[in-house]
Amino acid sequence: WQISPNGGSQPQWRRDGKELFYIAADHRLMAVAVKSGAMFEAAAPTVLFETRTPAFFMRSDYSASADGQRFVVNTRVREGTSSQIVVLTKWTAALRQ
Numbered sequence: 001w002q003i004s005p006n007g008g009s010q011p012q013w014r015r016d017g018k019e020l021f022y023i024a025a026d027h028r029l030m031a032v033a034v035k036s037g038a039m040f041e042a043a044a045p046t047v048l049f050e051t052r053t054p055a056f057f058m059r060s061d062y063s064a065s066a067d068g069q070r071f072v073v074n075t076r077v078r079e080g081t082s083s084q085i086v087v088l089t090k091w092t093a094a095l096r097q
Contacts, residue, residue: 003032003042010053010060014068021064027051029062029071051075 003011008022008030020032020042028050033043052075053061061074 001040001042004045012064014064015066019068023053027053
């Protein structure tokens with residue numbers, strides 16, 4: 001069954017199998033509600049949000065929570081900008097002060 005009318009990549013099932021997520025060619029994270037059983041049915045894709053992931057990349061740049069309500073997305077920094085990663089250690093001690 002074709003799920004996406006214009007292709008896509010990085011498909012992932014919601015843990016309960018009721019939804020399929022993928023990255024569309026225009027970098028949007030899409031969701032498709034599905035029903036399985038005697039007959040397979042797929043709803044029209046809906047846009048969840050825009051990402052800065054490469055659309056056609058072999059590894060997965062996102063992960064969905066079990067209920068499909070929250071996502072962690074690996075984004076790309078635009079060329080010419082800088083990024084910073086801050087690692088906070090012993091943060092519980094700082095809370096007690």
